[in-house]
Amino acid sequence: MTPPLSAPPGGHATLLPTPEPMPPADLSRLLTTLEGNVAGVFLGKPEVIRHAVLALLADGHLLLEDVPGVGKTLLAKAIARSLNCKFSRIQFTPDLLPSDLIGTSVYRQHAGAFEFVPGPVFAQVIVADEINRATPRTQSALLEAMSERQVTTDGLSRPLGPPFLVLATQNPYEFEGTYPLPESQLDRFLMKVKIGYPDRAAERKILSQHRSGEPVDHLKPVLSPAEIVALQMVVRTVTVEPPVAEYVIDLVEATRTHPDVHLGVSTRAALAYYRAAQAAALIAGRRYVTPDDVKGLAVPVLAHRVLTKGYDASGRSNAEAVVADIVAKTRVPV
Numbered sequence: 001m002t003p004p005l006s007a008p009p010g011g012h013a014t015l016l017p018t019p020e021p022m023p024p025a026d027l028s029r030l031l032t033t034l035e036g037n038v039a040g041v042f043l044g045k046p047e048v049i050r051h052a053v054l055a056l057l058a059d060g061h062l063l064l065e066d067v068p069g070v071g072k073t074l075l076a077k078a079i080a081r082s083l084n085c086k087f088s089r090i091q092f093t094p095d096l097l098p099s100d101l102i103g104t105s106v107y108r109q110h111a112g113a114f115e116f117v118p119g120p121v122f123a124q125v126i127v128a129d130e131i132n133r134a135t136p137r138t139q140s141a142l143l144e145a146m147s148e149r150q151v152t153t154d155g156l157s158r159p160l161g162p163p164f165l166v167l168a169t170q171n172p173y174e175f176e177g178t179y180p181l182p183e184s185q186l187d188r189f190l191m192k193v194k195i196g197y198p199d200r201a202a203e204r205k206i207l208s209q210h211r212s213g214e215p216v217d218h219l220k221p222v223l224s225p226a227e228i229v230a231l232q233m234v235v236r237t238v239t240v241e242p243p244v245a246e247y248v249i250d251l252v253e254a255t256r257t258h259p260d261v262h263l264g265v266s267t268r269a270a271l272a273y274y275r276a277a278q279a280a281a282l283i284a285g286r287r288y289v290t291p292d293d294v295k296g297l298a299v300p301v302l303a304h305r306v307l308t309k310g311y312d313a314s315g316r317s318n319a320e321a322v323v324a325d326i327v328a329k330t331r332v333p334v
Contacts, residue, residue, distance in 0.1 A: 027231065027234065027282060027285070028282070028283065028284065028285030030223065030227075030231075031053060031057075031231075031282070031283050033222050033223075034053060034082055034083075034222055034223055035049050035050060035053055037078075037082045037219065037220075037222045038052075038053075038075070038078040038079055038082055040215070040219070041074065041078050041209075041215040041216045041219055042071055042074055042075050042078050043198060043202045043205055043206055043209070044198035044199055044201070044202025044203075044205075044206075045071070045195060045196075045198065045202075048075065048193060048195050049075070050283065051191055051193050051300060052075060052076075052079060052167070053079075053283065054191075054276060054279045054280055054283060054297075055165065055190045055191055055276075056079065056163060056165050056228065056232075057228075057231055057232055057235050057279040057282060057283070058190055058232075058235060058272070058275045058276050058278070058279040059163070059232050059235075059275070060189070060190025060191070060272060060275070060276070061146055061165060061166040061167070061168070061188060061189050061190055062165070062166070062167045062168070062189065062190065062191055062192075062193065063168050063169075063170070063186070063189040063191070063192040063193075063304065064167060064168070064169045064170075064192075064193060064194075064195060065169070065170050065171075065172050065192055065193075065194055066169070066171075066172070066194050066195045066196065067171060067172075067173065068171060070195045070196065070197060070198075071195060072127070072129075072167070072169045072195060073089060073127050073129065073169075074216060075167065075195075076089075076125055076126075076127045076165075076167040077089075077125075077127075077216050078216050078219060079125055079165070080124065080125035081216060081219040081220075081221065082219060082221055082222050082223065083124075083125070083163070083221060083222075083223050083224070083225060083228055084221035084223075084224055084225065085123075085124035085125050085163065085225055086123040086124045086125070087123060087124070087125050087126075087127075088120040088121070088122075088123035088125070088126045088127070089120075089126075089127040089129060090120050090121070090126065090127065090128050090129065091129050091130065092128060092129060092130050092131050092132075092133045092134035092138070092139075093130075093133055093134065094133060094134065094135060096134045096135075096138050097138060098137060098138050098140075098141035099119070100119060100138075101119050101120065101121050101138060101141050101142065102118075102119045102121050102141055102145070102151040102153060103116060103117050103118040103119035103121075103122065103151070103153065104116075104117060104119070104153070105117070105153065105154055114154075116153065116154070116156075116158075118158070121142070121145050121151060121160065122158075122160060124161050124162070124163055124164060124165070124225060125163075125165050125167070126164075126165070126166045126167070127167050127168075127169065128142065128166055128167070128168035128169070129168075129169050130169060130170060130171065131168040131169065131170055131181065132170045132178045132179055132180060132181055133178055133179070134179065135179055136179055136182070139179065139181065139185060140185070142166070142185075143184075143185060143188060145160055145164075145166075146166055146188045147188055149161055149162070149164050161225075162225065162228075162229045162232075163225055163228045163229055163232065168189065183263065183305070183307060186304050186305060187266055187268055187269060187305055189304065190272050190275075190276060190301065191276070191297075191300040191301050191304075192300060192303065192304035193300050231282070234282060235275065235278045235279045235282055236275075236278065237287070238278035238279075238281050238282055238286075238287055238288065238289060239287055239288040239289065240274065240277065240278065240288075240289045241288065241289075243333035243334075244277075244289050244290070244291060244294060244333060245274070246333065247291055247294055247330070247332065247333050248270065248273055248274055248277065248294055249270065250330050250331070251273075251294070251298060251302070251326060251327065251330055252264075252265055252269065252270045252273065252302075254326040254329070254330055255302060255305075255306050255322075255323070255326060258322060258325070258326055260308055260309050260318070260322050260325075261306055261307070261308055261309070261322060262307045262308060262309050263306070263307035264306065265302055265305040265306060266305065269301070269302060269305045272301060273294070273297065273298075273301050273302065276297050276301050277289045277293045277294050277297060280293040280296065280297060281293050291332045291333055295327055295332070298323050298324075298326070298327045299320050299323050299324060299327075302323050303319040303320045303322075303323045304319065306319045306322060306323060307319075308322050
């Protein structure tokens with residue numbers, strides 16, 4: 001296995017040591033330990049934690065759409081601390097400039113030359129808070145970083161990570177002063193998930209846990225960045241048998257022909273769906289993908305990429321219902 005690359009901000013990539021190959025069961029236990037560590041401070045939402053870990057393993061990004069104050073930044077910070085990764089939180093506002101995000105060159109008079117000062121995007125786990133409040137120009141500055149894992153300034157490309165995970169947040173109920181993400185940018189997110197409010201027992205525990213400070217500040221790492229990069233490589237080796245791959249294609253094609261869909265998902269989405277299913281199998285301790293892996297990811301991976309013709313009772317897109325209908329009507333391979 002080729003050792004993964006690591007790049008300091010604005011610097012050249014260097015080799016990271018790669019752990020020895022491990023059996024699937026051991027890998028699953030490793031990932032369960034990671035999930036358990038995050039769950040120690042992000043209470044009552046194991047499914048959300050699993051989706052975040054899955055996005056990380058699939059080398060993708062996560063869009064968290066929910067009301068403020070339900071722990072979106074806490075989730076990202078807990079993941080970063082559990083992996084001993086550099087964490088950065090970027091508050092997106094209408095006056096945020098691309099240079100505020102990726103960095104800029106500053107003239108150093110004593111040296112008689114320009115020096116690049118990296119922006120907050122030069123981290124390994126990033127929270128793009130309220131991403132839809134920034135202008136399209138600033139939003140687009142994040143596209144190269146998310147897709148290519150690099151930024152280009154002054155004619156030079158500077159690598160990001162690895163690993164490199166963007167958790168973007170947006171409030172689905174406040175639209176004043178916002179710039180909705182275009183389909184091309186939504187397509188860069190592997191999944192879109194909702195967190196929701198915790199149940200009563202979890203909220204009671206949250207109140208008790210926070211009496212003496214922020215528990216996430218005391219969280220210890222359980223994996224290293226090099227181990228995560230190695231796991232991302234293992235995900236790519238997970239077997240997808242031809243009937244299961246055809247099932248992925250069937251669901252993707254169905255989004256393009258469904259009568260309630262104006263615009264179906266792209267080929268990029270099909271690749272993301274395929275990789276997400278591989279990551280789900282590895283988390284489950286398997287080196288092969290099952291149809292259930294594919295079915296369980298249809299809504300979080302595909303719904304935000306579908307442009308529908310109709311709306312639900314609240315006036316919002318009914319994409320999740322349409323994707324669920326597609327899954328229900330598509331033949332499952334045996």
